[in-house]
Amino acid sequence: MTSNPTLAWVAEENERRLQAGLRRMPRVRTGPDDLVDLASNDYLGLSHDPRVVGAAVAAAQQWGAGSTGSRLVTGSTALHLELEDALATHVAAPAARVFSSGYLANIAAITTLVDSDTVVISDELNHASLIDAIRLTRGRRVVVGHRDVGAVAAALADRPETKAVIVTDAVFSVDGDLAPLRELQTLAVEHDAMLIVDEAHSLGVVGDHGEGAAADAGISGEANVVLTLTLSKSLGSQGGAIAADPAIIELLTSAARTFIFDTALAPASAGAALEALHIIRSQPQLVADVRAHASALQWAAEQLGWTSTTPSGAVISLLVGEPRAAVAAAEACAREGVWVGCFRPPSVPDGVSRLRLTARANLGDSDLARTVQALAQAATEIGIAPIDDVGSEDTS
Numbered sequence: 001m002t003s004n005p006t007l008a009w010v011a012e013e014n015e016r017r018l019q020a021g022l023r024r025m026p027r028v029r030t031g032p033d034d035l036v037d038l039a040s041n042d043y044l045g046l047s048h049d050p051r052v053v054g055a056a057v058a059a060a061q062q063w064g065a066g067s068t069g070s071r072l073v074t075g076s077t078a079l080h081l082e083l084e085d086a087l088a089t090h091v092a093a094p095a096a097r098v099f100s101s102g103y104l105a106n107i108a109a110i111t112t113l114v115d116s117d118t119v120v121i122s123d124e125l126n127h128a129s130l131i132d133a134i135r136l137t138r139g140r141r142v143v144v145g146h147r148d149v150g151a152v153a154a155a156l157a158d159r160p161e162t163k164a165v166i167v168t169d170a171v172f173s174v175d176g177d178l179a180p181l182r183e184l185q186t187l188a189v190e191h192d193a194m195l196i197v198d199e200a201h202s203l204g205v206v207g208d209h210g211e212g213a214a215a216d217a218g219i220s221g222e223a224n225v226v227l228t229l230t231l232s233k234s235l236g237s238q239g240g241a242i243a244a245d246p247a248i249i250e251l252l253t254s255a256a257r258t259f260i261f262d263t264a265l266a267p268a269s270a271g272a273a274l275e276a277l278h279i280i281r282s283q284p285q286l287v288a289d290v291r292a293h294a295s296a297l298q299w300a301a302e303q304l305g306w307t308s309t310t311p312s313g314a315v316i317s318l319l320v321g322e323p324r325a326a327v328a329a330a331e332a333c334a335r336e337g338v339w340v341g342c343f344r345p346p347s348v349p350d351g352v353s354r355l356r357l358t359a360r361a362n363l364g365d366s367d368l369a370r371t372v373q374a375l376a377q378a379a380t381e382i383g384i385a386p387i388d389d390v391g392s393e394d395t396s
Contacts, residue, residue: 021323022344035334036367036374038297038357039341043314044204044286045362046276047236056237059271067264071098072253075264083274084241090277091199091227092215093243097252100265102200102230102240103129107136108256109196109228109242110167114139118163121155121193123147123179125172128347130198134167146172149183156191164193170202170213174348174356176294176315178206181217188224195219196226204234205313210280210287231265234280237272239265286361290314293368294359300372301357305384311359317343318355318375320382326353329378336374 017023046052059079067075080098088096099105110133114120118139122130125146134141140161144151156164166188168179181197188195197214204210214220214227223245231239242252252259280286294311301308301318309317320326323344330342333355341356348354355378357371379386 021327035337035339036363036370037339037360038371039339041201041233041358042236043234043290043358043360044210044236044276044280045360046234046279049236049276049279051279052236052272052275055275056268056272060266060268063267065268066266069264070260070262071264072260077267077270079267079270079274080265083270083277086274086277087229087241088243090209090281091203091212091229091243092220093225093227094221095246095249096229096241096243097249097259098231098265098270099240099242099259100262101238102198102228102232104258104262105228105230105240105242106130106198107133108252108258109226109244110134110165111136111258112252112256113194113196113226113248114165115163117161118165119155119159119161120165120167121152122167123169123172125175126167126169127173127198127200130167130169130196139165146175147177147180149180149187152184153187156187156193164188164191165196166193167196167198169198169200171200171206171313171315173201173315174343174354175309175317176201176311176313177309178202178213178312181213181219185217185219185222185225189222194224194226195222196228198228200228200230200233201313201315203229204276204280205287205290208287209284210234231269231273231276235273235276237276238269239273289361290359293361293363296368297357297359297371300368301375303387304372304376304379305386306375306379314359316357316359318357320353320355321351323353325382326355329355329382332378332381333374336370336377338371338374340374 063077069075084096084098106129114137116138120134120139121142124143142155166184171178185195199212202213206213207216219225227243229241231237294314298308298316307319326342330340333340343356344353
């Protein structure tokens with residue numbers, strides 16, 4: 001506890017979070033280790049691919065360590081434009097604009113396209129970056145139940161505003177399920193609304209070539225559809241982008257504050273992401289592998305008694321309940337050599353803390369076997385019984 005009275009409330013809040021099992025600390029990587037990584041978002045295992053790393057090094061050598069300024073001053077290079085063209089082609093959109101993070105891309109898309117005469121209809125499980133972006137606008141926000149198409153239809157029909165924007169993740173970051181994009185786009189067209197889809201967890205994972213959920217659903221490239229992307233997950237790099245109609249890209253370039261006033265994406269990140277895109281296009285087996293591994297992890301977890309979500313991409317959630325139990329389960333996995341995510345409030349609502357596992361395309365049989373062993377140990381430590389043990393009785 002601090003003796004400074006000005007900070008007394010800060011110390012009290014820190015103590016409250018500690019007692020509630022909500023204290024967070026960065027996990028510092030000091031170098032390569034032998035842990036099986038099921039916590040990162042490196043879905044295709046490309047962050048350490050020599051081709052991707054080599055492209056990052058080459059870009060830094062050609063363009064410098066940093067971009068030196070905003071995109072409208074000195075931060076745009078030919079490499080940024082090449083990446084934008086490649087991203088647009090990959091997700092079947094007519095144009096794209098690169099930002100320095102996916103978070104800033106979401107803020108740019110929503111704050112630029114929403115004004116005081118707009119209703120914004122948001123899925124209750126949307127990512128924090130989408131929620132924060134909506135809060136920054138002057139539009140009226142309507143939060144609807146998860147994947148509730150009927151609630152979206154009602155909100156669109158009842159609106160007094162001239163304009164409407166539907167906002168959704170493609171693959172939801174915690175539960176790993178897929179948004180009903182075709183149905184949402186049908187409603188958007190019927191009600192003259194825009195549809196903003198965050199493809200962070202679907203790019204590189206959904207579709208035969210990892211082109212994303214909107215392209216896979218056949219709605220990418222529609223004039224009213226705006227895709228936000230991240231380069232930091234399947235592409236193994238850093239940064240974000242927006243893919244949309246050229247008129248929307250033009251407006252974002254002139255009006256989006258997170259584009260105008262932010263230092264541009266570093267050339268090394270742009271080079272790495274571009275190379276990763278080339279790899280995905282030439283090796284579609286990576287996309288199939290990550291989905292197969294996600295399904296295998298889900299099946300194994302359920303056999304051990306875990307309650308699991310069904311993955312539409314690489315993300316699997318194992319429901320625990322209380323934060324302390326989730327922390328204990330994650331620590332048990334770590335002792336067995338497996339690094340998993342531990343999601344507690346405010347990342348998830350109260351009472352539904354969970355482990356979050358992210359499959360990777362480059363997991364081997366030994367990695368999967370070790371994961372099963374770790375999940376079995378964690379289940380034992382927090383009192384989860386395997387399927388064969390549930391409801392069994394001692395008849396001796």
